[in-house]
Amino acid sequence: MAQGATAAEMEQKPAIKAQGLKLAFGGVKAVDDMAITLGRGEFLGLIGPNGAGKTTLFNMLAGTYRPQAGSILINDVEASGRDATARIGLGLGRTFQIPKPFPQMTVLENVVTGAQHQTGERLFANFLRYGKVKAEERAAIGRARELLDFVKLSHLAHEPARVLSGGQRKLLELARVLMADPSAILLDEPAAGVNPALLEFIISRVLALNAQGKSILLIEHNMDMVTRLCHRVVVMAGGRYLTEGKPAEVARNPAVVEAYLGAAA
């Protein structure tokens, strides 16, 4: 019963709850006292003019930068002092703005690499516990093939990832992070540099993931995409929280318009 209650409680806990985040590069306060919460199952957009600190915030959430102050709870575990390698173990995956496939490896091997807790990743287990390694590897490959079906890359499974187009690389990266089965995903500009036909497909996949219960935080410049996907949008300007709301409300908000125009002027 106690465990059931804990699971029910977890349902209520946000996927990410960050508060008081601060990071300065030299004298420049890139992010200053920023808070953001990604609810469980939520599709949240993060927007703001260039230089607003979105990418810095994203990198702190992803563990690439360590905040100088503040806290980051990922699935209720404090993560601000831990590095990027630890994020996936806490249930947080990410994609990259410029996709980072493993270019010489096949598309299928790229996806399998996302598997977690593989016995075969321990050096000596490959000799001492070969049966277990084999069974896990077969299961991982089966799962990877399902994910390639999901992103419609199965026909390219045995090609090296370097032959994929920009949009296909984004899909590959999505399949690879799904292999680790994170409960929350940070999406870094999935629309950037993708042709319109493929973009529609990426949108459909991302929506399907959200429908499966994945919490998603999206950084995106394409406002059309933000409007179509996000339940809620947080706006940053000058390294700080500016406002939030439903996408349509935010787009009409004079403060947001001013932040964008002010930055442009």
Added chain:
Amino acid sequence: MIELISYGAFFLTLALTYAIMCLGLNVQWGQTGLFNVGVAGFVGIGAYVSALLTTPDAPDRFGGFDLPIAVGWIAAAIAAALASALLGAMTLRLRSDYLAIATFGFAVVVQLAVLNLQKLTGGPFGISFIPRPFGALASDPLVFGLCNLAVVGAVTLAVYGALEHLMRSPWGRVLRAIREDEQAASALGKNATVFRLQAFAVGGAIMGLAGAVQGHFIGYISPEGYVPILTFQVWAMLIVGGSGNNRGAIAGAILVWAIWAASGAALAAFIPADQQARASALKIVMIGVAICLVLLLRPRGLLGERATVSRHVENAGDHAKDKAS
């Protein structure tokens, strides 16, 4: 005829000891991208550890402990692995060029240490009377040579088999992923430092084993066997053979050793005796020319790296064949 076969066995045995070193370097450089220019140091550690453990008691230095050859070889691999792990733990977080400087320095330290620790290593005189496998057969050069070749060949094959097994395992896949994009691998929870350290230690262990095997085959080791030229030779072998490919590492070792031996013989035949010492530098030139030719004609080496996939992916090989045809 018998002499020719004897020489062939001798040549191939020696070449295969280099092939084992080359396989070790391939784990570090070919698989993981670790720029180790201290190969000679790890080979030397292996050679000296095994020699100390297996030689008969010597009054003028520490040891010999007269242990079985197999014990010496295993200890050599373990000692070199520990040395690599220690050096790696201190330097693998650094950028690759610092790793190169650190490993080079390490190899020089090892060489100077064995040169000067006379009570432990015999100093400049080295260690002789290292027991040779099948030493009892030494009176029959042909049988002795073939037996040695069989032993060294078996060790090479075992190392090759184990490495192929690892390269196609999830462990090998993570190494490749880290080599290709560390940030992406890290976002998938793969700790680059830990995997690099393991690969560095595995490579070092193999180099140490190679050093031990070579020492026991020749029967005598001395500090001048572990100078930087050895590192250069092993690197040349890997580049010529094809880094990232274990068969390439073996083929490159045999080919480069053949060029080395043939140019030595040619120099002996054609250069006047009083010029021989200076002319021996031409052997290094020959290797340099061979590297340049290979890099121009086959930039990825004789046998370049091929896409390695998990052995559990069905039909991947067939697919590759379909594409080739």
